Amino acid sequence: MHAQSQNPASFKRDIPFLFLHPGRANRGIGLALVKEFLKHKDVGIVIAAARHPTKATALKVISDPRLHIVELDVNSDESIKNSYKEVEKIVGNHGLNVLINNAGILLSYSTKPDGKISRDTLIRAFNTNVFGTVITTQVQ
Numbered sequence: 001m002h003a004q005s006q007n008p009a010s011f012k013r014d015i016p017f018l019f020l021h022p023g024r025a026n027r028g029i030g031l032a033l034v035k036e037f038l039k040h041k042d043v044g045i046v047i048a049a050a051r052h053p054t055k056a057t058a059l060k061v062i063s064d065p066r067l068h069i070v071e072l073d074v075n076s077d078e079s080i081k082n083s084y085k086e087v088e089k090i091v092g093n094h095g096l097n098v099l100i101n102n103a104g105i106l107l108s109y110s111t112k113p114d115g116k117i118s119r120d121t122l123i124r125a126f127n128t129n130v131f132g133t134v135i136t137t138q139v140q
């Protein structure tokens with residue numbers, strides 16, 4: 001997981017924005033982060049990204065108006081661009097204070113006992129965990 005933020009000195013302290021990638025957010029650290037940030041009343045907006053928002057049941061039951069759900073698959077450049085536009089509509093000129101790249105996969109990989117090399121498995125892991133994170137962070 002990677003977190004990025006501006007220089008804290010330049011935060012609009014009254015309206016911090018967050019953008020998380022908790023995935024489907026029915027489990028895991030992403031959902032816990034969403035709930036934790038919403039406990040703080042000085043957090044203005046929390047945007048949670050999910051590959052399939054309609055299936056994000058654990059997110060959808062949170063009735064806090066500060067929470068927004070956007071669709072995002074970090075393996076797709078088109079999806080990343082679309083989510084950027086959605087986030088832009090939500091935060092306007094304020095921009096984001098914090099971006100948490102939480103989306104990640106852990107694929108089983110071993111060359112033992114059969115000694116098989118699995119370049120495809122490594123490429124899939126890097127595509128989501130590395131390239132997805134970099135492009136999501138850089139997109140504009």
Ligand SMILES: NC(=O)c1ccc[n+]([C@@H]2O[C@H](COP(=O)([O-])OP(=O)(O)OC[C@H]3O[C@@H](n4cnc5c(N)ncnc54)[C@H](OP(=O)(O)O)[C@@H]3O)[C@@H](O)[C@H]2O)c1
Pocket residue numbers: 001021022023024025026027028029030050051052072073074075101102103104105106128132
């Ligand atoms: N738990 C640990 O002990 C631990 C330790 C070190 C690092 N981490 C890292 O911390 C992060 C969260 O861990 P976790 O335990 O909460 O994992 P998790 O429950 O597996 O959650 C990862 C989330 O990433 C989402 N995701 C996967 N591929 C995606 C894609 N292409 N686009 C958008 N979302 C995608 C998944 O969405 P779906 O629900 O749609 O599948 C899932 O909800 C991960 O990056 C993990 O590698 C965790």
